[in-house]
Amino acid sequence: MKTLCHEHVVIDLSMMKNDPDAQMLDGTAILEDLQQTVASGIQRIIDVTNIGMGRDVRTAKALCEKACVAVSFSTGFYKEPFFPKIVLEKSESELAALMIKEITDGIENTGERAKLIGEIGTGNEISPTEAKVFRAAALAQRETGVPIYTHMTLGRLGLEQVKILKAAGADLEKVVIGHVDLNPELDYYLRLLDHGVYLGFDTIGKQTYQPDALRASLIVKLSNRGYAEKLLLSTDITRLSHLRRYGGYGRAYLMESFVPMLRELGLSDRDLNLMLSEAPEKLFGPF
Numbered sequence: 296m297k298t299l300c301h302e303h304v305v306i307d308l309s310m311m312k313n314d315p316d317a318q319m320l321d322g323t324a325i326l327e328d329l330q331q332t333v334a335s336g337i338q339r340i341i342d343v344t345n346i347g348m349g350r351d352v353r354t355a356k357a358l359c360e361k362a363c364v365a366v367s368f369s370t371g372f373y374k375e376p377f378f379p380k381i382v383l384e385k386s387e388s389e390l391a392a393l394m395i396k397e398i399t400d401g402i403e404n405t406g407e408r409a410k411l412i413g414e415i416g417t418g419n420e421i422s423p424t425e426a427k428v429f430r431a432a433a434l435a436q437r438e439t440g441v442p443i444y445t446h447m448t449l450g451r452l453g454l455e456q457v458k459i460l461k462a463a464g465a466d467l468e469k470v471v472i473g474h475v476d477l478n479p480e481l482d483y484y485l486r487l488l489d490h491g492v493y494l495g496f497d498t499i500g501k502q503t504y505q506p507d508a509l510r511a512s513l514i515v516k517l518s519n520r521g522y523a524e525k526l527l528l529s530t531d532i533t534r535l536s537h538l539r540r541y542g543g544y545g546r547a548y549l550m551e552s553f554v555p556m557l558r559e560l561g562l563s564d565r566d567l568n569l570m571l572s573e574a575p576e577k578l579f580g581p582f
């Protein structure tokens with residue numbers, strides 16, 4: 296199943312960002328985008344919206360059902376300053392218990408169980424509360440075996456994230472370090488890959504941060520070194536203005552424009568299939 300590994304079907308970060316564009320709640324525009332995504336060849340979406348990001352599993356599930364795309368949901372907490380009060384109040388093990396509950400029993404009576412912990416993030420430096428959430432995620436992973444997906448601000452502090460997770464006993468073979476493509480450094484990627492983690496090239500299309508030609512060339516370089524099975528692709532669309540109805544590129548851009556760019560640089564069908572289908576299935580399980 297061709298999978299986008301880091302998406303937000305419905306998300307609302309407008310409270311903290313003080314920006315109505317960060318309120319991606321227009322059902323018509325979202326559905327349209329999902330339908331275009333399916334038409335481009337995508338069959339599954341990993342939704343990494345969690346508690347404090349305006350997560351609305353019921354609505355997101357209904358939209359994905361309408362668009363005929365499979366979706367898997369997440370538990371966990373994002374980063375400063377998006378943490379709900381309970382993250383500050385509760386202990387590491389209490390937070391882990393909350394995540395475990397959403398993984399084993401389901402999310403807010405929706406009947407949907409969280410399939411992963413993500414996106415758990417760090418800012419320009421790692422705050423004590425962010426570190427606590429990382430340790431709680433490792434605890435919850437040890438109990439349930441689900442993958443962890445991280446958010447790096449501007450693609451930095453990945454090695455520090457790995458260090459915290461490793462010390463807390465996480466299975467690094469089931470960890471994705473997210474947003475690596477915001478920091479285009481091949482050596483840095485290789486150092487992260489040495490720990491056994493996956494890398495999320497998951498902001499494809501956000502060309503104000505990095506041109507996609509650079510993303511594509513780095514992906515091909517890593518594939519040529521045998522790492523295609525450790526690379527995951529996505530667009531991380533979070534704003535109304537990213538959707539085509541509002542003038543954006545839409546999630547379909549990945550298959551329609553970015554994949555041809557990879558092919559042009561010589562990426563093989565086998566490696567493409569590893570990134571889009573086999574690696575996500577191995578990590579997140581069959582739908």
Ligand SMILES: [Zn+2]
Pocket residue numbers: 414446447473474531
């Ligand atoms: Zn993120």
